[in-house]
Amino acid sequence: MRFNIINKSDQNFVKLKPLINDFLPFAKKRIGFNRPPTIHFSSDKENAYKLLGKTAHYDPQTEIIVVYVDNRHPKDVLRSLSHELVHHMQNCKGQFDFSGGLGGDQYAQKDPHLRKMEKEAYLLGNMCFRDWEDDYKKRYKDNYQMYVTSESIIKEIENQQYEVESGDTLSSISGKFYGNVHKWPLIYKNNKSKIGNKPDMIDVGLNLSIPPVEQWEKMSESEKNRIYSKSRFYKKFDGTWQPVSGDMAFRGPESVEDLGSELSLDSNILTSTGNPSRDAVAELAIWGGRKEDDPELAERLAAMWRWCGWNQVTPENANSFSSRTPWSAVAISWCFRSDNDFPRSASHTDYMIRARKNRRSGANGYQLFTPEELNYSYEPNDIVCYIPSNYGKYHCDIYIGNNEVCGGNLSDTFAKNKISAKGRNNPGLINGNRIRYIIRKTTSSIKEWKNQEVKRLLMEKFNIGNKEN
Numbered sequence: 001m002r003f004n005i006i007n008k009s010d011q012n013f014v015k016l017k018p019l020i021n022d023f024l025p026f027a028k029k030r031i032g033f034n035r036p037p038t039i040h041f042s043s044d045k046e047n048a049y050k051l052l053g054k055t056a057h058y059d060p061q062t063e064i065i066v067v068y069v070d071n072r073h074p075k076d077v078l079r080s081l082s083h084e085l086v087h088h089m090q091n092c093k094g095q096f097d098f099s100g101g102l103g104g105d106q107y108a109q110k111d112p113h114l115r116k117m118e119k120e121a122y123l124l125g126n127m128c129f130r131d132w133e134d135d136y137k138k139r140y141k142d143n144y145q146m147y148v149t150s151e152s153i154i155k156e157i158e159n160q161q162y163e164v165e166s167g168d169t170l171s172s173i174s175g176k177f178y179g180n181v182h183k184w185p186l187i188y189k190n191n192k193s194k195i196g197n198k199p200d201m202i203d204v205g206l207n208l209s210i211p212p213v214e215q216w217e218k219m220s221e222s223e224k225n226r227i228y229s230k231s232r233f234y235k236k237f238d239g240t241w242q243p244v245s246g247d248m249a250f251r252g253p254e255s256v257e258d259l260g261s262e263l264s265l266d267s268n269i270l271t272s273t274g275n276p277s278r279d280a281v282a283e284l285a286i287w288g289g290r291k292e293d294d295p296e297l298a299e300r301l302a303a304m305w306r307w308c309g310w311n312q313v314t315p316e317n318a319n320s321f322s323s324r325t326p327w328s329a330v331a332i333s334w335c336f337r338s339d340n341d342f343p344r345s346a347s348h349t350d351y352m353i354r355a356r357k358n359r360r361s362g363a364n365g366y367q368l369f370t371p372e373e374l375n376y377s378y379e380p381n382d383i384v385c386y387i388p389s390n391y392g393k394y395h396c397d398i399y400i401g402n403n404e405v406c407g408g409n410l411s412d413t414f415a416k417n418k419i420s421a422k423g424r425n426n427p428g429l430i431n432g433n434r435i436r437y438i439i440r441k442t443t444s445s446i447k448e449w450k451n452q453e454v455k456r457l458l459m460e461k462f463n464i465g466n467k468e469n
């Protein structure tokens, strides 16, 4: 069941949306209505300041629920919604048919039947909300900001307006509204006459009309690609447009010690084991599942960004910056901080493009391989590259052994993932996404490396040759 939602309020809908997304299917089951109502979120400035102002109402004729959202906590908004959904269920069962609807002063006292319906709405509505809340807390451990990355069941049918603020980019706005920074071509397409030919440059104060994210699926691949090609932050890689950071000119300080003195960081933050995959394991322990908005992690996040040359990020703004801008790639550069050969970038594709170039020219250092070329066998310090289906662009993690990888910005923390379904001739899956490439450091040219590999295989499989030759 899909719900028609119209956000008519001036509130930022972004925080409420994932909660509603989660709540509605639950409420449908619990309350048991059989067709979707239309839900309006509304602002009513005068009403908001009245102590006993209306919080919500339901119209059985049009099946529209209106919920006022001004100055209300998201939980309170959902509780009201829950109440009105009970009225909607009553309507679906025909209980409003004779009564001419809710409304009028003290109707609940005057009409015993309506009074009974009202009682049910209070009891069932509150219980439904409470059960959902308990369940939600269990699942997300009190993290109310959690983004729901599964497909939205909310069909927003009207565009929202947004005024560009200082520091915004089309991709950050796309992240804000759609939970994905790469869907900005949809916003660009809708506001092309205002933005002009350069999507990388938008003026502060510009009023943008933000279409519902559902329209992204309706854009053709060629249309999306045409728009990506206008940005200098996207490059074609294997036939798809992937984000790059341009020329990688911003490299950050020469050494971690320089970084430390720049920020006057605790030296513990800078400590490295001298080995990337061991540093990644250490990083896992330091994060311990805490989310990117944990104040204690602010210095650490700032260090990651600044290591890659993002000097605008400070311990003060690191958490909020990282909630808007994907930091998985800087986390990888950070884990490789003991090796100055490793590229520093906020884009995974940057690593991949550079590694492919090294591979083609036979240069030493980090090179790009297909899993097949490595006989589907991975080693600690390898970087595995795949395209998460809910993200649509390349993402990389660090292989730490035992079919495990870890990386940054996974569910807003630094986390571990398992490689599944890996076999003799199968590169394996991470969250159901096929591993497509491996970045591995080789100290020999590709020709030498191939010779070594042939020798190794001959040794291993046929027992030909020995270690001395």
Ligand SMILES: [Zn+2]
Pocket: 083, 087, 118, 121
């Ligand atoms: Zn009621």
